[in-house]
Amino acid sequence: MRNDSSKPLNESNPVSVQTQPLPSLGSLKNSRILVVGLGRFQGGVAVSRWLAGQGAQVTVTDRAHADTLQASLASLEGLNIKTQLGGHDTSVLTDIDLAIINPAVNKRRSDFFNEIIKREIPWTTEINLFCQRCPATVIGVTGTFGKSTTCAILAHVLSHQLVASLTPFTNVHLGGNIGRSLLPLLGEMLPSDLVILELSSAQLEDLPTINWQPDLAIITNLSPQHLDRHGTFERYALAKRNILGDGHLKKGIVLGPLDGETESMFTKNINTPRSRIIRPAMKHDEIELCIPGAHNQTNASTALSACQLLGLGNAPIRETLASFPGLPHRLEHIGTIEGVDYYNDSKSTAPTATLSAVQSLDRPIIAIVGGQQKPHPLTDWAKVMTSKCRVIICIGESGPEFAQAIMQQCALLNEPRASARADLRHPNNGCEVKECDSLKSALLFAREVAIAGDAVLFSPGAPSFDQYNNYEHRGGVFVENFRAMK
Numbered sequence: 001m002r003n004d005s006s007k008p009l010n011e012s013n014p015v016s017v018q019t020q021p022l023p024s025l026g027s028l029k030n031s032r033i034l035v036v037g038l039g040r041f042q043g044g045v046a047v048s049r050w051l052a053g054q055g056a057q058v059t060v061t062d063r064a065h066a067d068t069l070q071a072s073l074a075s076l077e078g079l080n081i082k083t084q085l086g087g088h089d090t091s092v093l094t095d096i097d098l099a100i101i102n103p104a105v106n107k108r109r110s111d112f113f114n115e116i117i118k119r120e121i122p123w124t125t126e127i128n129l130f131c132q133r134c135p136a137t138v139i140g141v142t143g144t145f146g147k148s149t150t151c152a153i154l155a156h157v158l159s160h161q162l163v164a165s166l167t168p169f170t171n172v173h174l175g176g177n178i179g180r181s182l183l184p185l186l187g188e189m190l191p192s193d194l195v196i197l198e199l200s201s202a203q204l205e206d207l208p209t210i211n212w213q214p215d216l217a218i219i220t221n222l223s224p225q226h227l228d229r230h231g232t233f234e235r236y237a238l239a240k241r242n243i244l245g246d247g248h249l250k251k252g253i254v255l256g257p258l259d260g261e262t263e264s265m266f267t268k269n270i271n272t273p274r275s276r277i278i279r280p281a282m283k284h285d286e287i288e289l290c291i292p293g294a295h296n297q298t299n300a301s302t303a304l305s306a307c308q309l310l311g312l313g314n315a316p317i318r319e320t321l322a323s324f325p326g327l328p329h330r331l332e333h334i335g336t337i338e339g340v341d342y343y344n345d346s347k348s349t350a351p352t353a354t355l356s357a358v359q360s361l362d363r364p365i366i367a368i369v370g371g372q373q374k375p376h377p378l379t380d381w382a383k384v385m386t387s388k389c390r391v392i393i394c395i396g397e398s399g400p401e402f403a404q405a406i407m408q409q410c411a412l413l414n415e416p417r418a419s420a421r422a423d424l425r426h427p428n429n430g431c432e433v434k435e436c437d438s439l440k441s442a443l444l445f446a447r448e449v450a451i452a453g454d455a456v457l458f459s460p461g462a463p464s465f466d467q468y469n470n471y472e473h474r475g476g477v478f479v480e481n482f483r484a485m486k
Contacts, residue, residue, distance in 0.1 A: 029055035032095055036088070036112065037102025038062040038072045041470065044102050045075045046181030047126040051100070052079045059096075061088050061112075088112035099123040103202035106229050124210075127176065127203045130183050131212045136173070136193035139306060140213070142204060142243050143220025143256060145353060146299045148178050150220055151198045152327050153303040158194060158312075160320045167312060169194040177203060201226055201239040213245025216309055218254040220302060222262055223352060237262050244270065252276030252309040254302055278305040287318060291326040293360030300324075329475035331357055331459075334482055339452025342482055345459035346475030350374075351381040354461035358388040364454045365389045366446045368439070370396035371462030371474070378405035381461070386410060386431040391449055393442045394435045397466035406433040439467075439474075443481045 033056045038044040044060060051058045059082040062069060066085050073083070084092050090112070093099075099116050101123055107113045116123055131138070139154065141147050155174040161167045170190050175182035176198040182189075189195075197214065199207075207213075222237055230236040244253065248271040255277060258266060270277070280301040287300045300321050307317045326332060329346040336342070345357045349371070358365055367389045382405040385392055394403040410431060436442040439458075446456045458478050468474040 028098075030057065031097045032057045033059070033098045033100060034092060034096045035060045035100045035102070036116075037105050038064075038069055038083075038085075039102060039104060040064065040068055040072060042072045042075055043104060044100075044126075045072050046183055047100055047129065048076060048081055049079060050129075050181075050183040050186075052081055058082070059084060059092055061085070061092055063087055090115055093119055093121060096121055100129070101125055101206075103127070103200065103205075107205070108229075108231070125203065125206050126181060126183065127197075127199065128206060128210050128212075130181070130186065131197075131207070132210050133186055134182070134189065134195060135191045136189050136195045137169070137216075137251070138195045138197055138214040139216045139218065139251075140197050140199050140243050141218040141220070142199045142201070142240050143218070144223045144225045145356070146220040146256075146295060146302070147198050147218075148347075149296065149327055149330055150218060150299045150302050151176075151178055151196050153300055153321065153324050154196050154306060156324045157303060157307065157317055157320045158196070160323075161312060161316060164316070166316055167194075167310075168192070172196065199243060201230065201236055204242040205239045207242040207245070211245065213243065213249055215249060216251035216253070216306060217243045217249055218302060218306055219243065219256055219258070219266065220299070221256045222258055225350065237265060241266055247271040249276075252278065254278050254280060254305045254309065256280060256298070256302060276309060278309060280305045288322040289324065290322065291324065291331065293331060293356060295356040295360065296326075296331070329471055331360060332475075334479055335486065337447065337486060338450075340447070340450040340454050340456055342456045343458065344475050344478050344482075345457060346464070346471045346478060348459040348461050349463045349471060351376050351378060351461040354459040355381060355384050357457055357459040358385065361388075361455045361457065364451070366391040366393065366450055366454055366456045368393045368395065368442045368446060368456070368458045369402050369461050370394045370399035371460040371464055372396065372466040373398040373401065374462060378402065379409075382406050382409035386413065389431055390454065391446070392431065392433045393445060394433065395437070395439055395442050396460070396462065398462045399435055402461070403433050403435050406431070439477055440481050443478065443485070447485060 028051065033051050035044050035048050035058060038060045048058055048060055061084040066073060099121055101113065103125060105113060141151050151174060155172060158167060158172045162169060162172055170192040173182055173185060173193060173195045177200040178198040182195065222240060224233045226236055230239060247269050253272055255266065287297055289296055289300055304317055329344055332344045334342050334344050348354050348357060354369060358367060365388055369392060386406060386409045392406050434445060436445055450456055464471045464474040
């Protein structure tokens with residue numbers, strides 16, 4: 001469904017006001033369209049290419065200069081697409097029929113977006129363009145943690161069931177925030193297909209402008225995140241709440257653990273029958289998996305609940321879950337050296353994610369933590385880390401803060417050996433903390449102090465942007481350094 005009337009968004013993004021009706025579906029040919037934000041990691045490439053394929057006259061603007069956008073620009077070669085780089089010049093807004101806003105654009109703070117609003121230029125987003133036109137059944141997945149893994153588990157399971165002719169669907173497509181735009185596949189999608197769509201809070205901000213919701217919604221969990229964009233946890237949660245639309249979801253809702261106030265906000269004005277609102281069991285029978293961790297058991301239970309709402313059999317789903325290999329950079333086992341297992345958990349961008357990782361491993365742990373500094377309470381984090389880890393190596397911008405939290409906790413436990421500069425060549429029982437100046441030196445130090453049976457866990461608990469382009473870049477550097485040690 002869609003609504004072309006002028007309509008403000010809900011409180012999650014009070015400045016995002018649609019002042020002009022959007023062009024009707026199928027009328028993009030010859031439209032003059034501005035894509036705001038190409039992105040270094042090709043975030044605006046797919047929509048730009050798709051629009052050009054629809055016959056639109058496309059201009060792309062980005063604050064970054066061409067030399068930092070080389071990969072993205074290379075993907076646009078051969079297409080009749082204009083670019084305006086190195087800043088957003090308002091002159092490109094002249095005679096624009098529609099603006100496409102990249103989810104990375106913080107609309108609450110963007111002067112350029114406010115100028116679009118001031119000039120009453122219609123605007124939308126890549127994900128909204130897709131949702132308006134998607135003919136398939138859609139499972140929408142959001143949450144703070146676990147959404148990518150839950151999406152990948154669902155795609156793995158449902159693709160296997162499709163091959164075995166155990167589902168009513170013709171094809172299964174995975175995309176959205178997980179890193180793949182599905183716009184290029186619209187031409188081949190069928191009403192009998194199934195789409196698994198990961199949705200971030202930034203993508204969900206503007207969903208009310210098209211009055212759309214998925215057929216089945218999954219909310220994995222919610223905790224404070226991206227507050228630099230949303231301002232408060234309430235605004236962040238309200239953006240996530242947009243996945244439920246008007247509250248009438250044909251297939252149902254899978255609702256993960258939420259605090260009481262947040263759950264009330266999510267379940268208020270829900271028109272979906274209560275029998276089709278499932279809360280995955282947090283204490284459930286062990287699901288056979290080849291990836292470790294209670295959090296992955298929960299992700300698998302969430303996927304199992306979604307399959308139940310789709311009417312699929314429990315036994316064949318459980319059987320297929322056992323072969324899910326996991327995703328890169330998410331507690332990824334990358335190899336063993338001299339009896340020590342090494343894990344790449346670079347996707348860990350908050351301290352709570354590191355706790356999930358350390359609690360997943362039932363052996364002595366040498367943890368490498370630290371990255372971009374963000375305000376997080378660390379007292380409870382330090383309690384768990386000192387109880388689960390034999391050695392904690394701190395790096396990056398937040399390294400000193402993490403080390404200090406660990407040392408304070410060790411002092412409370414009367415462990416005077418804890419020192420940010422401790423010599424750990426011959427570690428004894430207990431937790432030690434060490435600061436290193438690079439990921440490479442941290443990994444070399446971890447190998448030096450590791451003993452057969454240990455696990456070396458790279459789980460930063462912080463964003464990557466102090467030194468790396470993104471968590472994938474950071475994880476790739478860790479893996480490269482590991483391979484160089486072999």
